[in-house]
Amino acid sequence: MLVGCPREIKNHEYRVGLTPASVREYVAHGHQVIIETGAGEGIGAGDDAYRAAGATIVPDAATVFARADMIVKVKEPQPSEWAQLREGQLLYTYLHLAPDPEQTRGLLASGVTAIAYETVTDERGGLPLLAPMSEVAGRLSIQAGATALQKANGGLGVLLGGVPGVAPGKVVVIGGGVVGLHAALMATGLGAEVTILDRSLPRLRTLDELFRGRVKTLYSTTEALENEIFAADLVIGAVLVPGAAAPKLVTREMLPGMKAGAVMVDVAIDQGGCFETSHATTHSDPTFVVDGVVHYCVANMPGAVPITSATALNNATLHYGLMLADKGLAAVSEDRHLRNGLNIHRGRVTNAAVAAALGYELAAPEAVLKVA
Numbered sequence: 001m002l003v004g005c006p007r008e009i010k011n012h013e014y015r016v017g018l019t020p021a022s023v024r025e026y027v028a029h030g031h032q033v034i035i036e037t038g039a040g041e042g043i044g045a046g047d048d049a050y051r052a053a054g055a056t057i058v059p060d061a062a063t064v065f066a067r068a069d070m071i072v073k074v075k076e077p078q079p080s081e082w083a084q085l086r087e088g089q090l091l092y093t094y095l096h097l098a099p100d101p102e103q104t105r106g107l108l109a110s111g112v113t114a115i116a117y118e119t120v121t122d123e124r125g126g127l128p129l130l131a132p133m134s135e136v137a138g139r140l141s142i143q144a145g146a147t148a149l150q151k152a153n154g155g156l157g158v159l160l161g162g163v164p165g166v167a168p169g170k171v172v173v174i175g176g177g178v179v180g181l182h183a184a185l186m187a188t189g190l191g192a193e194v195t196i197l198d199r200s201l202p203r204l205r206t207l208d209e210l211f212r213g214r215v216k217t218l219y220s221t222t223e224a225l226e227n228e229i230f231a232a233d234l235v236i237g238a239v240l241v242p243g244a245a246a247p248k249l250v251t252r253e254m255l256p257g258m259k260a261g262a263v264m265v266d267v268a269i270d271q272g273g274c275f276e277t278s279h280a281t282t283h284s285d286p287t288f289v290v291d292g293v294v295h296y297c298v299a300n301m302p303g304a305v306p307i308t309s310a311t312a313l314n315n316a317t318l319h320y321g322l323m324l325a326d327k328g329l330a331a332v333s334e335d336r337h338l339r340n341g342l343n344i345h346r347g348r349v350t351n352a353a354v355a356a357a358l359g360y361e362l363a364a365p366e367a368v369l370k371v372a
């Protein structure tokens with residue numbers, strides 16, 4: 001198969017879909033790989049590193065989109081990109097379609113077969129291609145929140161760790177999955193007081209055992225959530241209903257009850273955000289203020305630390321990427337976890353949560369792929 005990787009064009013997105021190490025694996029499987037010139041610059045991988053791995057460098061994204069049988073990316077295609085996709089082509093990347101009707105229309109019109117990293121599953125019920133970026137974003141959320149809490153940045157002026165004789169800051173994490181766990185690890189590491197809310201009791205049990213009393217776990221009712229966020233210096237939004245738009249757990253009416261200068265980091269913004277007042281921001285202009293509360297809502301947080309993130313992402317995407325390149329659509333038919341990743345196929349929506357969120361009729365992957 002001819003596998004292509006364009007340079008990412010989202011705001012301050014420095015990751016790359018294929019690292020040179022991944023290219024070497026595709027080439028070893030007998031595939032040809034084309035890489036847009038400069039695609040790896042953000043991770044310090046120049047064209048020569050890709051050539052050494054066996055890739056051919058092409059001068060622009062248009063050549064990648066025109067020639068490749070399979071496109072490997074990081075972020076959801078931007079309008080100029082979805083216009084270049086075509087029927088019969090495989091797209092393997094993050095999509096986050098539920099809150100994004102415009103992109104969904106673009107992908108449907110293109111006829112492309114699109115596999116979304118964020119809905120590929122594993123045997124343990126996890127999301128293996130989302131997990132590494134959730135680890136990064138969870139850890140980054142505390143760095144971003146701590147920075148936004150500084151007075152000169154519009155925040156309350158609280159040091160999360162406190163100092164001897166002064167209480168630490170209070171961090172509230174809503175959703176105790178991968179993002180939530182890694183946010184809590186960083187926040188406790190800094191010495192903050194940390195509460196995690198989730199609506200999964202098994203998950204709260206696991207977290208309680210892991211932190212051995214160092215964090216407070218709470219079942220997420222509206223009352224518990226209000227009590228916690230009203231006292232919080234930093235709130236991390238980290239809930240997920242796979243494939244679906246995030247539930248709006250912190251409403252506009254709750255904000256006046258919070259401390260002026262408190263910070264809310266909505267990591268779930270890529271699925272539309274779990275705070276009613278969130279809207280997506282970029283690394284160039286990451287925060288805005290509503291009712292005195294600072295909001296940080298960057299939809300591609302891991303893009304800020306591409307050297308860590310691109311490697312972590314490739315570690316997770318390589319396995320299924322090679323299966324797709326080796327077998328094409330047959331890989332999706334054969335493997336139910338990869339099939340869960342199929343969101344769009346030849347003009348049909350094939351993910352139940354996306355279809356429900358955007359009002360499309362669901363075309364089940366088994367039906368469109370004619371899986372027995």
Ligand SMILES: NC(=O)C1=CN([C@@H]2O[C@H](COP(=O)(O)OP(=O)(O)OC[C@H]3O[C@@H](n4cnc5c(N)ncnc54)[C@H](O)[C@@H]3O)[C@@H](O)[C@H]2O)C=CC1
Nearest residue numbers: 133134137175177178179198199200220239240299300301
């Ligand atoms: N902004 C960014 O750059 C990035 C965003 N993300 C996003 O972060 C979000 C969280 O991802 P993960 O931690 O990997 O998901 P996860 O599935 O590991 O964890 C989500 C948790 O939310 C809980 N939850 C669901 N509904 C809830 C509710 N109503 N109240 C309380 N808890 C609830 C679930 O029980 C689960 O424990 C996703 O939207 C993901 O796409 C991930 C990486 C980067």
Ligand SMILES: CC(=O)C(=O)O
Nearest residue numbers: 133270299300301302
């Ligand atoms: C998961 C996601 O949205 C990201 O890594 O950018």
Ligand SMILES: [Mg+2]
Nearest residue numbers: 076096100103
């Ligand atoms: Mg988007």
